[in-house]
Amino acid sequence: MDVNTAREKLVSYQKKAAAYLHALELLNFDGATSAPRGSASTRGETMAILSGELYAISTSAEVAETLFFLESVREELTAEEARIVYLLQKDSKKIAKIPRDLYVAYRAQVVRADDVWHRAKESSDYALFSPELEKIFDMTKEIASNVEPDSDPYDFCLHEYEEGLNSRKLDDFFDTLRERISPLLRAISKVPQQSDAIRKGFFAASDQEKLSRYLMDIIGLDPEHVALSTTEHPFTISLGSHLDERITTHYYEDDFASSMYSVIHEGGHALYETGCDDRFVFTALDGGTAMSIHESQSRFYENIIGRSRAFCSLVFPKVREIFPEQMKGYSAEDLYRAVNRVEPSLIRTESDEVTYCFHIMIRYELEKRLMHGELTVRDLPQEWNRLYREYLGVEVPNDKVGVLQDTHWSGGMIGYFPSYALGNAYGAQFFREMKKEIDVEKCILSGNLAPINEWNRKNIWQFGKLYTPDELIRRITGGEFDPAVYADYLTEKYSEIYGL
């Protein structure tokens, strides 16, 4: 084999893999958006077959030889090519260690579990979901013991979402947060609460959709490449490449702010993806480098931008235009205070910035114990409820608003949750750097987010998976990850709002 033949093979393999992933992700997306319920079994069969085909391609001798050869001539490759070879080899070695039957059965199980989760959540019936979840944890452990027999099985899960992440780093991170945020939360609980009356009322879904379109435009999403749908649980997905992004939201007609911040959050994910350099299309470098960096962007737009005083002041006239009756007597400042009201609550996605990390800590602790065999899936709800009492002081009245609220575990995403908390902290560090170059508040007030997006594009988005999170943080900040920056951001913002 010569280098150019190998290069061509590499390009064509990546294109083929992208096509299969496109189909698989679209089947997922369809299941969550348009599909009738009775289609889950057919969809599961199709996904099992196509993922089996992808498995065969990814583990083929031809691909292995090509990658092996390219690694042997590493010095002749560009930095991008070398990174592609590294990522593909890591992935194909991983897949090759998973028995094909297990790989295929796992894909089918995830589809089935997701379907059952939807039904279980609707009827708040954990017993219905429990056997499916148990299978997912069992299969994940089996996959972990095949791929990284010498690692901690939960660390294996964490690696899926961020290279090199482990629970030691997370334990330290969460300890810092707990130390700094618990006193803040206690202080807030002792002063008068902010009103959120402005959020409440009747807001027709069709009107909320108009607000979604406006927000997508304001934050700079390109409608040629980003489409909006509605689902039970909001998410973002890339189909085939970053040229085709889908974001979803859920309209609650008694609270317009819920979908508003879902759209901005998912919009942040889509900005990151669509900002990737177009030359990475159909390569292993396309899209975000880790879920934590992804969440740093989504949570940056949702909170640091979206929940800023400037942003509330920018969008309030539009909110009032769409909901003239409901907004009577309210001001932009009322909106700002309502969407920053701090209050321990049951639902992660609806929670404020201060209590948010506790929701993550609870999930982190539970999934870690489940993966370590220190907790059974059967006992999960009671532990969930106990931790909500302990960390947030709230009683969980039923599993629908408790352990069944999130879609992640039903989708096999064990080890994902910490990405949200890391993302919050990474985002705060990036924000501190951004402010050295840009007058962020002025940009927002003038309705021109382009300089903000351009900064993110230049520093983060364009690189796709070229750099690891650690490398990105070092490039941007010149230093290491520092969770204190996030704690400072929260302390400053909420001390002002609550007059502490």
Add this chain to the structure above:
Amino acid sequence: MDVNTAREKLVSYQKKAAAYLHALELLNFDGATSAPRGSASTRGETMAILSGELYAISTSAEVAETLFFLESVREELTAEEARIVYLLQKDSKKIAKIPRDLYVAYRAQVVRADDVWHRAKESSDYALFSPELEKIFDMTKEIASNVEPDSDPYDFCLHEYEEGLNSRKLDDFFDTLRERISPLLRAISKVPQQSDAIRKGFFAASDQEKLSRYLMDIIGLDPEHVALSTTEHPFTISLGSHLDERITTHYYEDDFASSMYSVIHEGGHALYETGCDDRFVFTALDGGTAMSIHESQSRFYENIIGRSRAFCSLVFPKVREIFPEQMKGYSAEDLYRAVNRVEPSLIRTESDEVTYCFHIMIRYELEKRLMHGELTVRDLPQEWNRLYREYLGVEVPNDKVGVLQDTHWSGGMIGYFPSYALGNAYGAQFFREMKKEIDVEKCILSGNLAPINEWNRKNIWQFGKLYTPDELIRRITGGEFDPAVYADYLTEKYSEIYGL
């Protein structure tokens, strides 16, 4: 090879082919429903790759050997197995005759053309679409000359939608219709017109959606297996098997009857598919046997049922409940007369039962001449407009409501249109038989369509592709296809409405 090994291979091949088709159809469906516009190129790449893979599987030596062996032991197979082997062999022989590059390029071209068609229709810009359409006709001719070098290339197209159909049969059929319907249309044009004022006004899309749900329920669609979406052009598609059906509609807010009859029409397609015996899932027998039989069901529910006096009387209370202001002063009889108003017009899907077949005849004549090389794609609009003047006496003001109105050609569906007219005629023949066993009017008036659906299921739906259209017609009527039955149905119905 022994029979049982070959049987197992047959089952697994059909499952795999169904999975690829599922993905390909879903990519199509997604392109028409949720996808952002800038995603067409990625989607085209994925479809080209996956259809290339399907091509390789379908033309593999293993599949050919299995089918060849099974054909050689035909007497040991069940009738169903024999039919499966026959259909798959026909299909795989056909595909094997198409060069792989042409096959893949054609799939990609169809995706691109469909995207361009959407843009061209919006701006009524035929020049934009023309080169894409030309490529589709050229490729179709090339495919035809590869697969059936000795056949008429247009007959090849017709075979795609109904086994054994040819333009001689269609020429005779359309001659009969013209002879019988032209005098009826002339007679109608000489008496006072029916009012369609009841259809006009403002009908919010969200309210129309409520009506859609009601109609889907009334005609007996199972929401576990049939979902509704909105698209530019309504259609029905099966994803993976008949357990997953999607119907689409388009809401025009100035005319509620348009979507109403789209939903019933597409609902008829979905009833046929979902009524197929479940043992045919993942086999070549799943789904409808020919597009003409498909249209016999969709047009049966749309017109023979949906545009009957009894049906208008059944649904009018619901229409009034959803649109109380708009329905003030109107009765069920007004609805009946409005949706049966006969008037030469521009848009096929909006046209009445009497003029409908002329829309088909125009398309039939044009696509036949295009396939015969007697007309160029460039000259198509002026011929379209000339025929609308000649057959229907209407002037086409622009291509959006002229040659660009339908999605079929952009999707590569040349030879499809005659299915609609044949379907009308088949449906009328089936209806005559049904009435011998069932009091159809009484069923509709009581809101219980179950006996009607059960008759269709027993006689048509359950068999999937087991019988050809000719065989089905013979089983049901005991005789041959007779277009006079349809002409009689139209003459009787519209003579009463117009008092001829």
